Amino acid sequence: MSIFPVSSDVPFKPRFLWRNGHLVPWNEATVHVSSIGHASISSVFEGIKAYWNADDEQLYVFRLEEHIDRLMESIRLVRLTTRYTRDEILQGVLDLLSANETRADVYIRPWIYATAHVREMMVPAGTDCDVVIDTWWFQSRMLEERGVRTIVSSWSRIDESSMPPRIKAFSNYHNSRLGVLEARSRGSEWPIFLDRRGKVTEGPASCIAMIRRGMLITPPLSSGILDSITRRTVLTLAPEILGIPVVEREIDRTELYLADELFYMGTGWEILPIIEVDDLQIAGGAMGPMTRRLDRAYHDIVRGLTHAHDEWRSITPRLRVSA
Numbered sequence: 001m002s003i004f005p006v007s008s009d010v011p012f013k014p015r016f017l018w019r020n021g022h023l024v025p026w027n028e029a030t031v032h033v034s035s036i037g038h039a040s041i042s043s044v045f046e047g048i049k050a051y052w053n054a055d056d057e058q059l060y061v062f063r064l065e066e067h068i069d070r071l072m073e074s075i076r077l078v079r080l081t082t083r084y085t086r087d088e089i090l091q092g093v094l095d096l097l098s099a100n101e102t103r104a105d106v107y108i109r110p111w112i113y114a115t116a117h118v119r120e121m122m123v124p125a126g127t128d129c130d131v132v133i134d135t136w137w138f139q140s141r142m143l144e145e146r147g148v149r150t151i152v153s154s155w156s157r158i159d160e161s162s163m164p165p166r167i168k169a170f171s172n173y174h175n176s177r178l179g180v181l182e183a184r185s186r187g188s189e190w191p192i193f194l195d196r197r198g199k200v201t202e203g204p205a206s207c208i209a210m211i212r213r214g215m216l217i218t219p220p221l222s223s224g225i226l227d228s229i230t231r232r233t234v235l236t237l238a239p240e241i242l243g244i245p246v247v248e249r250e251i252d253r254t255e256l257y258l259a260d261e262l263f264y265m266g267t268g269w270e271i272l273p274i275i276e277v278d279d280l281q282i283a284g285g286a287m288g289p290m291t292r293r294l295d296r297a298y299h300d301i302v303r304g305l306t307h308a309h310d311e312w313r314s315i316t317p318r319l320r321v322s323a
């Protein structure tokens with residue numbers, strides 16, 4: 001039930017990570033212990049996936065440009081600065097994947113943290129940042145019959161007026177974690193967060209959508225959620241693949257219980273069916289037919305099995321870069 005496996009027995013281990021414009025051997029990428037805690041307060045990051053297609057001998061990075069654009073937006077919103085441009089960071093991702101000779105599915109995490117002022121919690125605006133790009137293997141569960149049990153969390157989602165979820169900041173995951181701990185303590189798997197008015201927002205690391213009365217319905221971006229790239233993808237695919245309209249509107253808690261189908265969507269979780277909310281079964285307690293078709297379409301696109309939406313995939317050049 002963890003997002004990433006903790007086992008050291010993984011089929012692919014990267015040799016390098018990218019730090020401030022250089023490929024650094026994994027074991028040498030250290031920081032001083034005094035910088036860990038405080039620097040993370042204003043840290044922002046991205047979560048990207050690259051999928052290995054063995055037949056094409058290609059590693060496809062999914063919607064890389066949009067992820068790097070969102071990273072730059074997060075950096076702007078926390079008012080930090082970086083010496084690296086959007087294009088340099090984007091190229092850093094591709095260089096890192098090439099240097100690691102990545103022939104596996106990997107998660108990629110570019111992140112920034114304030115290097116100076118290590119004991120200062122109120123990191124001043126304009127502080128220069130280190131940029132690190134980290135990557136590791138993950139196991140996709142796409143195409144498996146699957147489904148998770150959820151609860152509506154008693155913790156309200158952080159919001160625009162306190163800790164804006166639009167900023168992809170590590171600090172926001174304190175709220176997510178409290179919800180996850182609550183779900184586990186109540187014998188469930190994952191939480192769904194409501195805002196302070198009782199309207200559905202998102203999951204701990206994903207957005208949420210429901211199928212009801214022949215429509216795909218999801219809370220709007222102004223509901224205090226991350227501007228999810230998987231959500232954008234699903235909003236494009238639902239009319240194309242399912243032939244149904246998409247509606248961005250508020251969702252009540254009771255509507256969740258009445259959903260024909262419900263799923264989380266996010267880079268890490270891909271399309272993750274929800275089969276229970278607060279002890280009430282959804283879609284008969286199994287992955288629903290529309291969710292299954294979306295899962296298949298998403299799978300085929302991210303893995304490059306179709307030419308549909310070729311524009312969403314970046315190809316990793318097969319150059320080998322020495323450190």
Ligand SMILES: Cc1ncc(COP(=O)(O)O)c(C=O)c1O
Nearest residue numbers: 205206207226228229230266267
């Ligand atoms: C809080 C939160 N919401 C939504 C998402 C989904 O965003 P994306 O589809 O861009 O990965 C994430 C992903 O990490 C997240 O952490």
